[in-house]
Amino acid sequence: MDGVGGDGATVAKPLNQWRHHLWMFYQSYIDKITPHAVYRWIGAFILGSFYALRVYYAQGFYVVTYCLGIYILNMLVDFLSPIDDPELEPSDGPLLPTKGSEEFKPFIRRLPEFWFWCVITRAFCLAFVLTCFSTFNVPVYWPILLCYWIVLLYVTMRRQILHMIKYKYVPFDIGKLTYGFKKTVASSSSSCAV
Structure with a gap:
């Protein structure tokens, strides 16, 4: 035993x-x-390009590609959305400022950039592996899927942009603000030498 x-x-x-x-x-x-x-992101783009080439040369796996597109679209919406969404949590906790006189609260994403990259990279890897099995090559008329995905992209992004405008937030960091300094030090030092 x-x-x-x-x-x-x-x-x-x-x-x-x-x-x-x-x-x-x-x-x-x-x-x-x-x-x-x-x-x-360059690596993720290269991985996505390999996947696109695989689908192009295989002339199939359009349902897998459609599912990949919808998944990436959902992750993009989470990436562009704040963690404290005023529509989801009305007046429970801190909200985004809607007036200039309110306190500034920094934009915190629901899905951080690193995890956005991670889930996209994993999705491309999984989709690439699925193209190795003929079971997932479902025959379908791909232009209908493409048109439906474009309509879904338009509706989703329009709603997200309207949400950004309504609650006045920008999900992208343009960088640290820098102010131009005039060369007053050089002109004052030259005037002292005279």
Whole structure:
């Protein structure tokens, strides 16, 4: 009876160690690429291009692509939305300022940029793997899916932009404001020398 339990434990222990080492490698890689946003997005764009080429040359997997497009659209809406949405939580907690006299509260996204990149990259990887199985190549007339997705994109983005206008927030950081300094130091120092 001890041998049966002991064999299962000896097999599970190396498997758990291997899984732990794989997770640690993945986490250290994610920690290294976190500050490099431009390179991360370039990599996601390249991955998306590979997926687009795969679908183009396979002449199929349009339903997988449509589902990928809807998923990315939902993640984009979360990326553009504030964490404290006034429409979802009326007067419970802090709200976005709607008047110039109200207190400034910084824009905090519902889905941060890093996690937005993560979910898009994982979605492209999953969709690419799904193109390896003919089961997911459902025959469908793709122009209808494309038209429906474009209409969905228009309606969703229109609603999101109207929400931004209504509650007066901009979800993008343009950067730190800098003010131009005149070279008054140089002109004053030259006048002192005379």
